[in-house]
Amino acid sequence: MSEAAEPVPDTLQVPVDDAPRRHYELTDTGFDEVPVRWRRFYRHWQGPGDELAPNEVLCPVCKVVIRSRRELRPGDRVYCMPCMSRLVVARDPDGSLVARVVY
Ligand SMILES: [Zn+2]
Known part of the structure; x- marks a missing residue:
């Protein structure tokens, strides 16, 4: 008994220009202004x-x-726990990533 595979809806396909992101292993650098797990x-x-x-x-x-x-x-949302700011990542004219506050 076999069923035809469902076609993948367009909305689930990754855009061509969205290259896979690198992943990072984070280590505790001794930042003690937030609870240990963060x-x-x-x-x-x-x-x-x-x-x-x-x-x-x-x-x-x-x-x-x-x-x-x-x-x-750019467009990623991040949260700054130490000052409780909601931020969105943007790209500066010089190419570097910056965070802007979301009001
Ligand atoms: Zn902050």
Whole structure:
């Protein structure tokens, strides 16, 4: 007994330009302003010389680095627990990822 496979609806197909995202293993860097289970999602910003990884974005409100388990892309929503800001990831004219506050 066999049934024909259902065709995949268009809405479930990944757009061609949406390349697979890299995934990251997060480690606890000792950020102690949030409960233990959330610590690995944040780290202290080291200042202007601090280079952010593709899975990191700086909170414009409290200057804490928010880290994601996957590569961040413009349009992603992230939450800054230390200052309780809802943020959306955008790309600056210079190509770097920035977070903007969602009101
Ligand atoms: Zn913040």
